Amino acid sequence: MADESKEQIASWLKDGLDAYGDGNTSEAIVSWRKVVAADPENVEALDFLQSADRREFPRGGKDDRRGPADRADGKGEAKGKDEPERKDPGDRAEFAQQDVIGIARGLIASGQYEESLELLQSANEASEFSIELEATIELVRSNLFATYLKSIGDLSAVPRLVADPAEITKFNLPKDAGFLLSLVDGVTSLANLMTVSGMDSFEVLRTTKNLIDVGIVSMQNE
Amino acid sequence: MGRVIGIDLGTTNSCVSVVDNGQPTVVPNTGGYRTTPSMFAISQDGKRLVGHLAKRQAITNSKDTVYASKRLIGRRFDSTEVQRSIDLCPYEILRGPNDDPRIKIGSKTFTCPEISGIILREMKRVAEEYLGEPVQDAVITVPAYFNDTQRQSTKDAGKIAGLEVLRIINEPTAAALAYGMGRQNDEKIAVYDLGGGTFDISILEMSDGVVEVLATAGNTFLGGEDFDRRIVSHLVDWFQANEGIDLRTDTMALQRLKDAAEKAKCDLSIRESTEINLPFIASDAQGPRHLNYELDRATLEGLVDDIVRGTLKSVEQCVQDANLDPADIDQIVLVGGQTRMPLVQNAVTEYFGKRPHKGVNPDEVVALGAAIQGSSLVDEEDNVLLLDVTPLSLGIGTFGGHFARLIERNTTVPVGKAHIFTTTRDDQSAVKIRVLQGESDIALENDLLGEFVLSGIRPAAKGEPEIEVNFDIDANGIVSASARDLATGKEQSITVNATGTLSDEEISQIIEENELYEVELKG
Numbered sequence: 001m002a003d004e005s006k007e008q009i010a011s012w013l014k015d016g017l018d019a020y021g022d023g024n025t026s027e028a029i030v031s032w033r034k035v036v037a038a039d040p041e042n043v044e045a046l047d048f049l050q051s052a053d054r055r056e057f058p059r060g061g062k063d064d065r066r067g068p069a070d071r072a073d074g075k076g077e078a079k080g081k082d083e084p085e086r087k088d089p090g091d092r093a094e095f096a097q098q099d100v101i102g103i104a105r106g107l108i109a110s111g112q113y114e115e116s117l118e119l120l121q122s123a124n125e126a127s128e129f130s131i132e133l134e135a136t137i138e139l140v141r142s143n144l145f146a147t148y149l150k151s152i153g154d155l156s157a158v159p160r161l162v163a164d165p166a167e168i169t170k171f172n173l174p175k176d177a178g179f180l181l182s183l184v185d186g187v188t189s190l191a192n193l194m195t196v197s198g199m200d201s202f203e204v205l206r207t208t209k210n211l212i213d214v215g216i217v218s219m220q221n222e
Numbered sequence: 223m224g225r226v227i228g229i230d231l232g233t234t235n236s237c238v239s240v241v242d243n244g245q246p247t248v249v250p251n252t253g254g255y256r257t258t259p260s261m262f263a264i265s266q267d268g269k270r271l272v273g274h275l276a277k278r279q280a281i282t283n284s285k286d287t288v289y290a291s292k293r294l295i296g297r298r299f300d301s302t303e304v305q306r307s308i309d310l311c312p313y314e315i316l317r318g319p320n321d322d323p324r325i326k327i328g329s330k331t332f333t334c335p336e337i338s339g340i341i342l343r344e345m346k347r348v349a350e351e352y353l354g355e356p357v358q359d360a361v362i363t364v365p366a367y368f369n370d371t372q373r374q375s376t377k378d379a380g381k382i383a384g385l386e387v388l389r390i391i392n393e394p395t396a397a398a399l400a401y402g403m404g405r406q407n408d409e410k411i412a413v414y415d416l417g418g419g420t421f422d423i424s425i426l427e428m429s430d431g432v433v434e435v436l437a438t439a440g441n442t443f444l445g446g447e448d449f450d451r452r453i454v455s456h457l458v459d460w461f462q463a464n465e466g467i468d469l470r471t472d473t474m475a476l477q478r479l480k481d482a483a484e485k486a487k488c489d490l491s492i493r494e495s496t497e498i499n500l501p502f503i504a505s506d507a508q509g510p511r512h513l514n515y516e517l518d519r520a521t522l523e524g525l526v527d528d529i530v531r532g533t534l535k536s537v538e539q540c541v542q543d544a545n546l547d548p549a550d551i552d553q554i555v556l557v558g559g560q561t562r563m564p565l566v567q568n569a570v571t572e573y574f575g576k577r578p579h580k581g582v583n584p585d586e587v588v589a590l591g592a593a594i595q596g597s598s599l600v601d602e603e604d605n606v607l608l609l610d611v612t613p614l615s616l617g618i619g620t621f622g623g624h625f626a627r628l629i630e631r632n633t634t635v636p637v638g639k640a641h642i643f644t645t646t647r648d649d650q651s652a653v654k655i656r657v658l659q660g661e662s663d664i665a666l667e668n669d670l671l672g673e674f675v676l677s678g679i680r681p682a683a684k685g686e687p688e689i690e691v692n693f694d695i696d697a698n699g700i701v702s703a704s705a706r707d708l709a710t711g712k713e714q715s716i717t718v719n720a721t722g723t724l725s726d727e728e729i730s731q732i733i734e735e736n737e738l739y740e741v742e743l744k745g
Contacts (some may be wrong), residue, residue: 169501169512178502178510179474182481183278187253195265196275198282198473 009035010115013044013103017119020048021096021126044106048099097123097130104136113144141202148205152212153221155191159184159208163216171214177207184217226359226388226600227349228592230396231338231376233292234418234445235559236260237589238345240353241597246400246590248583249352257559257585258348260341263287264328272344281477284312286327288337290419293442294323295334295379296372296723298670303442310443320723335375335724336732339382343736346383360385361596363588366392366424366438366613369659370671370701374723377700382732388599390698392610394424395433396591397557400582410436410550412541414570414578415557416533419445423537425544425551434611434632437543439536444529446487446560452525453483457498457515465511467504475503479513490519491562523565530569537573554578559585610635612695619656619665628693631661638694642708643676645684652677655691657701674703680710 016031028048035045100123107116117140124133149155161184163171173181176199183193190208194201211217228246230237235257239248248256253274261276264286271279280287290307297304299317307323308315316331318324325332342362349357362385364376373390380387394413408429415422422440426433457479458469469475482498489496495518504511541548554570556578561567571577582590616629618641628639643653653676660668679687688708695701706713724732 165499169510173502173510175472175474175502175505175510178500179478181502182478182500188275188278192275195267195269195271196279198266198279201267 005038006110006112009039009042009045010107010112012038013048013106014115014119016045016048017096017100017103017123020099021123042106043109044103047102047106097127097133101132101136104140108140108143113140113147116140117144145202145205148209152190152205152209153219155194156189157219157221158186158189159193159211159217160186160220161216162218168216171216173211176203177211180204180207181211181216190219224355224358225353226361226593226596227346227357228396228589228594228596229342229345229360229362230393230586230589230592231292231342231345231362231364231379232257232260232417232588233290233420233442234260234447235585236341236345237586238349239586239589239593240349241593246593246597248586248589249349251348252351256583258341258344259289260292261287261289262291262327262337262340264330268328270340272340278481279477281480282473284473286313288313288325288327288332291325291334291337293419294325295338296369296375297323299323306443322723333724333728333732335379335729336382336736338376338379339732339736342379342383342385346385358384358386359388359596359600361389361391361592361599362387363391363393363396363592365420365422366394366435367422367440368392368699369614369669370616370695370699371669371723373699377698378724378729381729382736384733387698389595390700391592391595392424392433392435392613392699393422393557393588394426394435394438394555395610396588396595397555398426398428398433398591399594400587400591401553401555401579407552409552410546411553411555412537412551412574413555413557414533414537414561415440416560416566417445417558418447418560419443421445421533421536423533423540425540425546432611432634434634435613436546436632437540438613439540439543441532441536444532446484446558448529449487449522449526449560449563450480450483452529453487453517453522454479456517456521456525457483457513460515461503461513465504467506467511469504472504475500478503486517487522487563488559490517490522491564494519519564527565530563530565533566534569534573537570548574551576555587556584557587610697610699612637612699614659614669615661616657616659616671616693616695616701617668619658623665625658625660625663625665625668629695633695635699636694636696638692640690640692643689643691643705645679645682645687648684649681650684651679651681653679653689657693657703659701671701674705676705680707 012031012035016028019031020028032045032049035042100119104116104120120133120137120140124137180197180199183197194204197204212219225240228239237248237257239246250256251258255274258273259277261273261280263271263276263279263283265271265279266283276287280289293303293307298321304315304323314326316324316326318333323334325337346357360380362376362380364373376390377387393415397413398411411426411428413424413426420440420442421444422438424438425436427436462468478500482500486496486498495516498513498515498517500513502510503513551574554574554576561584567578611632611634612629613631615627615631617625617627620626628641629637643655645653655674657671657674658665658668659671662668676689689705690708691703691705693701693703
């Protein structure tokens with residue numbers, strides 16, 4: 001599969017997830033069906049479609065299919081007393097988390113750690129604490145940490161500013177990166193930057209990697 | 223005996239120096255800095271930091287970063303200075319078992335001598351690295367107004383750091399010594415010391431190697447950091463007015479602003495304007511925001527003029543206390559990095575009617591003086607005679623809550639004075655004596671140094687036993703006492719319940735604990 005297709009598929013998967021997170025299951029299904037159309041063997045999309053199906057038809061299949069009253073936004077017709085209980089928002093969040101984790105694992109399997117982490121972190125911010133979600137995030141972070149470290153060198157390496165200071169504002173950096181950059185003095189090692197910045201070690205490494213990639217800093221091994 | 227190092231253990235920065243080939247020299251640390259922030263921290267990842275690294279994370283990790291612990295050392299928990307520090311400092315200050323202030327950072331509670339000991343250990347390490355040999359002996363400076371407990375606690379800090387403290391000397395005395403003053407002529411000297419966190423003014427009289435502190439005044443909560451805060455506040459206001467973003471609650475932004483303010487302030491001591499560029503200081507829906515601001519000297523002076531004028535009130539008070547006029551002062555010595563500011567120099571010149579003495583780095587002059595004194599203590603050819611005076615009167619609490627002076631302030635140290643005690647009841651076996659230091663006639667208004675219990679007094683009618691107690695103040699300004707029964711000549715046992723200082727057992731325990739924790743990051 002071409003890289004562009006991979007990106008497109010990742011985008012559809014994410015669009016679907018966003019829609020699903022908003023309770024717009026039909027829209028989510030449309031996105032994931034696009035994925036399956038492009039890649040019939042896509043495990044994540046298939047898995048997610050199953051989850052969406054469970055949300056749409058929670059009691060034993062399509063015969064039990066309910067109307068718009070069961071949409072996540074809660075709008076629609078009132079149901080009768082024999083109709084199934086609606087799932088509360090917590091349950092929906094659990095469903096969504098499971099789906100996200102499934103997609104994230106798929107991304108991990110295809111080596112897309114960055115995308116996986118972004119997805120998981122978005123889900124983590126939007127939902128309640130889930131040990132499985134946290135564990136998956138940690139798994140991705142530890143993989144990325146090792147990858148970044150391999151690329152940068154070791155933690156005793158010293159980042160140095162190589163870009164023209166006057167040109168730095170042309171980049172579009174987040175303020176955390178700006179803060180980290182302000183601590184880069186050509187003397188302080190990466191390990192010490194992790195300590196003095198007070199930032200999460202992983203974020204320091206990730207930000208440094210990004211700063212290297214865009215040509216703002218370079219590393220010098222001591 | 224190896225070489226003796228001189229350490230200026232400052233409220234904000236510390237400096238170490240040594241006499242090398244006859245010349246006092248400041249020892250730079252591994253980062254090349256000639257002074258080291260007197261800061262200690264436990265970082266968010268659990269590492270112990272000292273010096274510059276501790277400073278660089280001081281705002282983002284404020285709760286677990288200790289600074290200005292010198293304001294607390296040797297003081298009682300209920301003292302004004304400790305209570306004010308509790309209000310101002312982000313770190314936690316607790317009441318210790320000896321009624322002393324203790325500092326909790328991370329999960330551990332530290333005594334103040336322990337914190338100072340960590341700073342001193344770092345200065346020792348810096349010196350050892352520079353000299354390439356172990357260092358054991360040191361002269362440490364303290365403010366002239368430090369009482370016995372504060373001096374003893376500083377000495378304890380030295381012990382915790384693995385140093386043999388040969389002498390504790392007054393900071394203004396060390397400064398005057400580094401300027402080479404008083405060796406030939408009798409001079410009256412004003413030492414204007416505006417450091418990072420404190421302001422001290424001292425009037426000294428130097429004559430035949432005797433340095434007398436005629437008067438001292440100041441503010442333990444005023445220093446260069448107040449200047450930095452004014453600049454930061456100015457920048458925050460400007461940024462909010464221009465970009466609509468309030469940076470006051472953003473610790474990362476504040477850390478950057480504080481560092482930039484300090485740098486800009488230093489720049490403006492040598493040039494008329496400076497650029498402050500802090501890219502990506504904030505961001506919002508429109509994207510990243512940068513702070514670009516040109517600060518000029520006139521604006522800075524407008525921001526801090528009242529602070530500088532405020533120091534002159536203390537100067538005036540000090541000159542009056544010394545029963546002198548400004549014109550009587552022969553030399554003015556500037557100490558502390560903040561005195562590089564032209565506004566400060568001009569204000570001092572205006573007040574005294576003469577320009578301050580030039581030639582020595584104000585950040586380093588105290589440490590250099592300490593090294594000179596240290597060298598003279600071990601080098602017989604170096605005949606610097608330096609005799610300080612006790613800054614406070616020593617006495618005892620008497621019936622009715624009065625304070626009876628035994629040794630008057632400004633007495634040259636070392637000095638000893640005997641006092642005869644007797645019993646007030648028949649067969650009284652013990653007498654309790656409260657030893658105080660201060661200038662008030664009311665005992666309670668002075669600093670309680672300790673309670674001396676004379677025990678095992680032989681049975682006799684009241685008033686018959688005569689017990690002579692000798693109070694001694696050594697060259698460090700530290701008080702000790704001994705007693706004997708005049709009739710029998712027998713040494714009397716004395717138990718000193720010093721307030722606020724650590725026992726030998728506590729010091730040993732701290733040393734053992736600290737050996738387990740090597741400071742991980744230095745600089």
